[in-house]
Amino acid sequence: MNADQFFEIVDGWQLKITKFDPEQLIHYGSNLLCGNGYLGYRGTLPEWGKEEYQACIVSDTYDMADGKWRELSNAPNGLATELLLADQSLDFSPVKNLNTNLSFNYQYGIFKRNSKLKNVINRSSADKLEVESERFASYSNLHLIANKYQLNNLNQDKLLKIRLGIEGDVWDLNGEHLTNLKNDYETEQAVLYLQGTTVESKIDLVTAMSFNFKQGLVKNMRIISRAKSIYLELTIQPENNSCKFERNMVVYSSNDLTDPLAAAIKTAVQAREKEYKQLLIEHQQCWDVKWAVMDIKIKGNLLDQLAIRFNLYHNIIATPAHSEYLPIGARGLSCQAYQGSAFWDQEIFNLPMFLFTKPEIAKNILKYRYHTLDGARKKAQDLGFAGAFYAWISGKTGQELCPDFFFKDMISGRKIRNHFNDWQIHVSPDIGYTIWKYYQVTDDLDFIFNYGAEMLFEIARFIHSRVHYNDRQDYYELIRLLGPDEYHENIDNNVFTNYQSQFVLKKAIYFYHLLLNKYPEELARIKSSIELTETEITAWQRIAEKFYLPEPNQANLLEQFDGYFELEDTTAEVIKKRLINNQEYWGWPNGIAVFTQVIKQADVIQLFTLHDIFNQDILAANYDYYEPRTQHGSSLSPSQYGIIAARIGRSELAYQYFKKSAFIDLMSTNKAVSGGTFIGGIHTAAAGGIWQLIINGFSGFKLTKSGLEFNPALVEEWEELEYKLNYRSAILQINLTPAKLKIKLLDMQTEKPVEIKVKVLAREYILEPDSQLQIKL
Amino acid sequence: MNADQFFEIVDGWQLKITKFDPEQLIHYGSNLLCGNGYLGYRGTLPEWGKEEYQACIVSDTYDMADGKWRELSNAPNGLATELLLADQSLDFSPVKNLNTNLSFNYQYGIFKRNSKLKNVINRSSADKLEVESERFASYSNLHLIANKYQLNNLNQDKLLKIRLGIEGDVWDLNGEHLTNLKNDYETEQAVLYLQGTTVESKIDLVTAMSFNFKQGLVKNMRIISRAKSIYLELTIQPENNSCKFERNMVVYSSNDLTDPLAAAIKTAVQAREKEYKQLLIEHQQCWDVKWAVMDIKIKGNLLDQLAIRFNLYHNIIATPAHSEYLPIGARGLSCQAYQGSAFWDQEIFNLPMFLFTKPEIAKNILKYRYHTLDGARKKAQDLGFAGAFYAWISGKTGQELCPDFFFKDMISGRKIRNHFNDWQIHVSPDIGYTIWKYYQVTDDLDFIFNYGAEMLFEIARFIHSRVHYNDRQDYYELIRLLGPDEYHENIDNNVFTNYQSQFVLKKAIYFYHLLLNKYPEELARIKSSIELTETEITAWQRIAEKFYLPEPNQANLLEQFDGYFELEDTTAEVIKKRLINNQEYWGWPNGIAVFTQVIKQADVIQLFTLHDIFNQDILAANYDYYEPRTQHGSSLSPSQYGIIAARIGRSELAYQYFKKSAFIDLMSTNKAVSGGTFIGGIHTAAAGGIWQLIINGFSGFKLTKSGLEFNPALVEEWEELEYKLNYRSAILQINLTPAKLKIKLLDMQTEKPVEIKVKVLAREYILEPDSQLQIKL
Numbered sequence A, B: 001m002n003a004d005q006f007f008e009i010v011d012g013w014q015l016k017i018t019k020f021d022p023e024q025l026i027h028y029g030s031n032l033l034c035g036n037g038y039l040g041y042r043g044t045l046p047e048w049g050k051e052e053y054q055a056c057i058v059s060d061t062y063d064m065a066d067g068k069w070r071e072l073s074n075a076p077n078g079l080a081t082e083l084l085l086a087d088q089s090l091d092f093s094p095v096k097n098l099n100t101n102l103s104f105n106y107q108y109g110i111f112k113r114n115s116k117l118k119n120v121i122n123r124s125s126a127d128k129l130e131v132e133s134e135r136f137a138s139y140s141n142l143h144l145i146a147n148k149y150q151l152n153n154l155n156q157d158k159l160l161k162i163r164l165g166i167e168g169d170v171w172d173l174n175g176e177h178l179t180n181l182k183n184d185y186e187t188e189q190a191v192l193y194l195q196g197t198t199v200e201s202k203i204d205l206v207t208a209m210s211f212n213f214k215q216g217l218v219k220n221m222r223i224i225s226r227a228k229s230i231y232l233e234l235t236i237q238p239e240n241n242s243c244k245f246e247r248n249m250v251v252y253s254s255n256d257l258t259d260p261l262a263a264a265i266k267t268a269v270q271a272r273e274k275e276y277k278q279l280l281i282e283h284q285q286c287w288d289v290k291w292a293v294m295d296i297k298i299k300g301n302l303l304d305q306l307a308i309r310f311n312l313y314h315n316i317i318a319t320p321a322h323s324e325y326l327p328i329g330a331r332g333l334s335c336q337a338y339q340g341s342a343f344w345d346q347e348i349f350n351l352p353m354f355l356f357t358k359p360e361i362a363k364n365i366l367k368y369r370y371h372t373l374d375g376a377r378k379k380a381q382d383l384g385f386a387g388a389f390y391a392w393i394s395g396k397t398g399q400e401l402c403p404d405f406f407f408k409d410m411i412s413g414r415k416i417r418n419h420f421n422d423w424q425i426h427v428s429p430d431i432g433y434t435i436w437k438y439y440q441v442t443d444d445l446d447f448i449f450n451y452g453a454e455m456l457f458e459i460a461r462f463i464h465s466r467v468h469y470n471d472r473q474d475y476y477e478l479i480r481l482l483g484p485d486e487y488h489e490n491i492d493n494n495v496f497t498n499y500q501s502q503f504v505l506k507k508a509i510y511f512y513h514l515l516l517n518k519y520p521e522e523l524a525r526i527k528s529s530i531e532l533t534e535t536e537i538t539a540w541q542r543i544a545e546k547f548y549l550p551e552p553n554q555a556n557l558l559e560q561f562d563g564y565f566e567l568e569d570t571t572a573e574v575i576k577k578r579l580i581n582n583q584e585y586w587g588w589p590n591g592i593a594v595f596t597q598v599i600k601q602a603d604v605i606q607l608f609t610l611h612d613i614f615n616q617d618i619l620a621a622n623y624d625y626y627e628p629r630t631q632h633g634s635s636l637s638p639s640q641y642g643i644i645a646a647r648i649g650r651s652e653l654a655y656q657y658f659k660k661s662a663f664i665d666l667m668s669t670n671k672a673v674s675g676g677t678f679i680g681g682i683h684t685a686a687a688g689g690i691w692q693l694i695i696n697g698f699s700g701f702k703l704t705k706s707g708l709e710f711n712p713a714l715v716e717e718w719e720e721l722e723y724k725l726n727y728r729s730a731i732l733q734i735n736l737t738p739a740k741l742k743i744k745l746l747d748m749q750t751e752k753p754v755e756i757k758v759k760v761l762a763r764e765y766i767l768e769p770d771s772q773l774q775i776k777l
């Protein structure tokens, strides 16, 4: 891989695309996304439309338009622009010689374009018309996309027509979501709008647009209202051969407030009044606050620095931090793929970065799981279980969105009954695990009282109803499931799931006793609310004590599941030749990997990144065993292998996994379409995984019972690594060089100063307020 | 179906095939089989060879010749015959105008042929040469096939050459089994032999042949020894235009005794000395003893009478009654299909007829299961279980012969991992069930001491290790299995398997306590031999008490397995249209029946035929529900539906199922080849099922705790039904007409006369020695 073919590095925050490649169109749209957790506006030119994958994905707008797939809706495009010279449209079609540069600033999420148009009508070929535009999705007002637009090198004596519109015909994956379209130009406020209602969920979605000419004289204006769009056609007299305007696209839905249209118009007016410059300042302040604790700085490789920020940025904008009712989509808000829904990725991949920097964001997302408890309870009940079995694909309500028949057998054309929805049970303990981690980091007992305990109890209940006691072996086990490795369905005692489930059971019991002893009223309230009985707690205890936790064998290996070692021992390379059709699914029920030891992604290794309970020899043995057998068919896999590589002292291998993971989207190493299904967009879990790989891998950070621990394994390439951690409301700054680890307590937001215990390479230290540790490595 | 197109009825024992149809060749071979439980000689002409599916399948000769399939070996054909006139071979190729009549006598298993040869060299077309031959597989000497051969209408002045040989080139399904062939003509004894050794198992298999000319003069003789055969070429001078000889084919293997060659030669000599007529008398006496108790007589439909005898005959000759070390093959000894091995069919379909007529035969076959306990123990252990998990396909040793990959996905060409071998667990409780039935019929405690208890304990152990306790539901359940209906794999709580398993657990506990209280020394011996502990018994008790036994729902329906009623509700007719390839397997993992309620065979209905624990309403409701959803893709199915149809008073439907089941082979309604695999031969389980359908269905016989019960449901077509039952060494004769049921105690072989309790249509009677019951219906 060579970055040059994709982009130029401007600095550690910015990239520039000077060799526009129409083949990369779908990737540009996602990689250059402006977003803020409420909406995501794809990196397309204002002159582009649905053919160029223009879309503005809006959170909390789940709708099913095709009778099959429930996904997020796209707002009408309030930045739609058409330019006419002598009544002829200028052509911005994405071709090889488009002569457009794109650039993106990941510090503030600013998309810029510069186009130089040759051969424009009535002009010589050397005489290029220049178009510049810039935009960001505001973090100070989540409904706003602010935009600047400028035309240079115009003929002063020629009138220009500019159509500023709201286009309702946008790029939808599975059907058009907006019906009953209504549009108008509110002359009093000078705001254009287009409103529609979603097909199934009947959500009103409004895009409003205001503008403000800064240069150029508006000589005339007319309204072009079509079935799916409304445009203002402005006839402009250039000033100093230029024309310049600001523009605000505002999006509201009826899920935000009762009168989204009024709110959109009002915001559009306010934004116009405030002007682009001020809007940008306010927006940047929001980002500065984030980066103050979330940034990761490295020295030694500018491309890596940029790639790190790219991933941090995308994990941040994918996350609906403003809400406690919304999930992080597997592709964030970069497109409609994966139904805008959360998978286990959310807790295990997206959240750790927030947990350790801005835990209030992690809290909001965990509250989303609280608010979707009923969906999880329903799923459990429908399948004959108790408690909370969280959805494999979780949208607004938490009801299972994963259909029974998903993949297609590419040879027979028959649909395959995959069991992600009913057998991939680890999602519930994964959520429980993250609740525990949140508590461990924050000590936030209020969260436990109001949300965490109930969730953990319901997850424990689910585990209780899902385990089976093996009378003869005298242990509880988990049968017929999928672990993280999805190529092997219908397996028993997946070590990852067993350890994870037992861990969460123990935590549920822990909180039960904590509340019982110290906060009996809180417990009484929860118990009565979910009708929890003593008998259940006794059962959890019995199950936790007798849970089957497979141990490493004589070769130090953990068997991924019962019988795994007896499967055909081969590699992905070898079995790939057995494909009859290249688009075949490798897994269940009869795919090429099913009867082999080839796994899709980290599984035993995934266990190691979550649970620090095995020694280095075991880590190394399992790494050596599973690594060559892993296909990395999931973007979740490389970061986890990287973490363990770093932990066993193989930082150069970890670095290879860093490259593999950090550039998945940035260098478009993934396919956007597979088996006829669009699966492109930003791999937000891989983005979150990059944070883990650096912090937990290269800097060797672990949160333990007693405090913080570091076992640095910095890669040679990097001269320095700097980042911040938020631990129990204290902000720590970590500086790591090959020779030295510095830990500085920057800020202590609690009243009572706390001593923080730090362990570095097995030696223990105490970090006191206003102190700094400097440890030679 | 019309019998006429297949055969003519001679009487209630005999049929004749006068319109020879070459298309039916493979079926003739099986239907007209001479057999005696030791060997099966297919219904072919002596002049035929492997192209005409000539084979003589020999029990206890398991061998793998192709590296894949272990099957029974075929003996060299000691009846091979070639006729030469003027040094030209006479042609007996099976063509439409063969002009051969075949006939078979099912009373004594006698195969006859009569051929009239037109257009034979040197003769006018009206001048037909007649060939007659006749044979039987002797029951008085199991190694012997006796044969008569006669040529009529010969030219007195022309010499005839007859080649009498042993042909080693026979019809083998999966590779040639005999190597190191050795042949010779023992001049002193005048016996020809051919001997070979099986490829894998190194069994020596010998065919010897002796002959004796009764008419015609042997003018000359020479030996033709080839690589795979040896022939004697006899030049014959006809006497009275005829020639007539007797011939004996004798088969021995080194599994029978140490010097099979010597034994074969000796037997061949003895048979020649005894002559055909005497051999036949001795053989017939053996059959007379069998029929005295096993025959079923009906009046009113001669075709049905013949069909009944056909099925009884085939169940008898399929059964190695002479041995306690051999299984009943799913196709008996009619061909090599199904590996000459036992399935659950053996206990549930083949044995009941013997249990209630000649229980000593059932005992021998059950002892076979005892002698294969180690194979079953090994299978359990290999799969992580305890006790005895009997093989799905059980040969000599009881080790599992069912391969992991069995069917082929006809669309992709990939092999399918079916789970008959590891998930179809009901085979073990099915055996346990039959052990109990044997005990119930015979009161044979010696068998329990020496065989039955140990088997039951090991089966209980297996169930113990296979069940799972559901802590939350507080019951034990069986997860991930196949019931009798093989289209639905990987299911939970199959009612058939759950009830059957719990039943057998209870019987194991019953015998444990019986022995403990009355025969503690016997128990001590068994316990020490299999290291059985008190803890295990306690566990069995706990499991039996808390076994999940699904109850009928509000509509009186038992759900075949968890979730069955939620599957697509359709019929075999409808889904058949979804086949992409006609040879596709309908079941696992993605066949057309998998996600539907279409079932292959009786399953809930199968439970009803074994356990009389549900009332008539429940029987009727489930019959009405499952009947239209059953494809009857297994020959095991129709008889069981027939039994339940009769029980709920629908004898006309039962009669339709009788027809369906009784004529499977007789009218060749089955395919002999499917998916490239030969699956032809006699459906011995269907043969056994016919006995059940008549006795348990039409005469409504049940064995209950207190005695015998009859609820007759005779079909209108039949004027009378007569059969015998053997109950605790008493022989009862049952005569049933539409108006009357007569039960007569014929014989009481025990010292102490027993009163037998009989219940007819809910009224109780006592049958005393030498008494007779006559009950008006």
Ligand SMILES: [Ca+2]
Binding pocket: A634
């Ligand atoms: Ca996945």
Ligand SMILES: [Ca+2]
Binding pocket: B634
């Ligand atoms: Ca079968």
